[in-house]
Amino acid sequence: MCSANFSDSFKVFLANVTAFTEPRSFKDAMEFDVWRKAMGFEITALEDSGTWDLVDLPPGKRAIGCKWVFKLKFNSDGTVERHKARLVALGNRQEEGVDYDETFAPVIKMTTVRTFLNVAASRNWALHQMDVHNAFLHGTLDEEVYMKPPPGFLSSGSTKVCRLKKSLYGLKQVPRCWFGTLQTALLDYGFRQSTSDYSLFSLVRGDSEIYVLVYVDDLLFGGNDTALLSAFKSYLSSQFHMKDLGTPRYFLGIEMARNAEGFFLCQRKYCLDIISEAGLLGCRPTDIPLAPNHRLAHSVDAPYDNPYQYRRIVGKLIYLTLTHPELSYSVHILSQFMQKPTVAHWNAALKVLRYLKGTPGQGILYKAGTDLVLTGYCDADYNACPLTRRSLTGFVFFLDGSPISWKTKKQDTVSLSTAEVEYRSMSWTHKLWFQFYFSRCVEYKIMDYVSLRVETDLLIDTNLANACVITYISP
Structure with missing residues (x-):
């Protein structure tokens, strides 16, 4: 794919993202002054927030290890925003019932992300991206957890360990603690949580609307009222230590470019x-x-x-x-x-x-000014697996010509005919799920798709399967 159609700022962004490398170990990072300073800043932030106390390890207790993870953060113009060093606990050494109990925390579904970007491009919404600095440190641990000191920040002869008082990246229970804290903050501000995707929050005040997508500590949000968006950003900054990354350019490893034609996503x-x-x-x-x-x-x-x-x-x-x-x-x-x-x-x-x-730059384009018509296609491959004789199903959903959801999967049972295979394929493509998703969004004003047709088109290339569906749904 040619990059001539990209703006100059996005070309700079792509060049920087591709050129810079990140250390993979503590030894590699110690060779660079910027990474040594980044580790110092991380330790200072952890100590200032009272994340741990240095204590002697009690008898019968076991201290888990920790490691450093290094990441470059970029501004929307492609320049390096900061060198980030993250101290991560080795949560794979924790024991259930001893070090942790409940761990589940939802993250945004990629189908929701793609649908949101498609709607944002269609309606010309303003989008913003923010990052929560040390997000997991906002949670308080109820369990008794001990951790070995960070590499390079305690003398080799010391026997002290860190008794964790607050959550730390890497622990199994901290995503749940953090999501609960953020969820409470958003609901207190007036947001409503979606029941089809628990990481999607909406705020509707008259004709103004904001939608927030949450993936751990990365927030992508947008709406049709710039004043309301600014007020919301100020509220987030008052609740947490936020980093305003500006216009979304790099979200969850996905590069995003926007112009008058719409949004372009690639990796x-x-x-x-x-x-x-x-x-x-x-x-x-x-x-x-x-x-x-x-x-x-x-x-x-x-x-x-x-x-x-x-x-x-x-x-x-x-x-x-x-x-x-x-x-x-x-x-x-x-x-x-x-x-x-x-x-x-x-x-x-x-x-x-x-x-x-x-095709390294191939991706998806979500066009501006569309009508948001949902169309689905599905197909099947009879007896595709030679070992189990199970057939294969594939589907893709388009929102006004741009793909938002797709999947390939073996069917659960062995089918005896091609018509049965195609019929099972149609039933598996989640047409009813999509109809429920969009109708629930309209009902609760999670996302008010004014021009979206309620009757979703689901297309397949087998007349017999179509006849079975028509016969089944006919009165």
């Missing part, structure tokens, strides 16, 4: 990182991600000598499908061989990366 940096990790930056691109009639399920090749690398690449490809619907089928196939991949499976994964080499 160019993430895609290039995957290709670079596999050593394929100089490879020849291919036109398709997976060969037809691949027969990977019947592979008799030797086992791949580095299954961890295969799992890591496929795991990254799964996240890449957030903006690459055309990879849904290929990733579905590759993810079935995570336990014992063979050389053929690895070569198939490399073919997907070679396809990405030719």
Whole structure:
């Protein structure tokens, strides 16, 4: 994809995001003064907020470890906003019932993110992105948790450990603590929480409206009233230590560009990182991600000598499908061989990366000034799995021509005919879920889609399956 259509500021942003690298270990970070200062700032912030007390480890107790995670934060113009060092507790060493109890905390669904951006582009809403500084530190721990001192900030001969009084990144229960704190703040301001996606909040005052999407400590929000948006930003800053990132350019690893035509989403940096990790930056691109009639399920090749690398690449490809619907089928196939991949499976994964080499900047465009008509397509592949004889279902939903939801999945049962396969495919594509989602949004004014047709179009290429549906719903 050519970058000539991008604005100069977005070109600078892409260049900076691609060029800068982040340390992967404490040893690497200690070689740079900016990262040493970042770690010092993090420790100071933790101590000022009273996150822990240095105590002797009580008999019978066990202290979990911790590590440093380093991340670059960018401004909307592409410049480096700050070098961030995060101290993370090794929550994988915690024991249920001893160190933690409840852990679940909701995050925004990607379908909701894409739908929100589509509506924002259609209605020309102003969008803002904010980040909560040390968000997890706002929660208070009820459990007794001990942690080893941070690397590099306590003498090697000391036997002291940190008794955690407040939540810390990495602990299993802290996302729940933080979400409860943020939820209370939003509800107190007058927001209403969606029942179809608990990380979507709405505020409607007369003709003014604001919608907030929450993903842990990243907030994406927008609306049709700039004064109300400014007041809301001031309220957030009074409740938490906020960082105003301006116009959204980089949200959850997704690059966002906006102009008069609408929103464009892609994962160019993430895609290039995957290709670079596999050593394929100089490879020849291919036109398709997976060969037809691949027969990977019947592979008799030797086992791949580095299954961890295969799992890591496929795991990254799964996240890449957030903006690459055309990879849904290929990733579905590759993810079935995570336990014992063979050389053929690895070569198939490399073919997907070679396809990405030719399309690193491919993404999704949400157009401005659209009518927001929801249309769904579904299809099925009879007896697609040669091992279980189960068929395959795929669906995609478009909101005025732009994809917002898609998936490829095996059917739960074995079908006996192609008509049965197609009929099951239609029932599985969540048409009723979408109708419930949008009708509930209109009913509770979570998102008032004025021009959205209630009767969603669901299209399939089999007349017999269509006839079965018509017969079933006819009075």
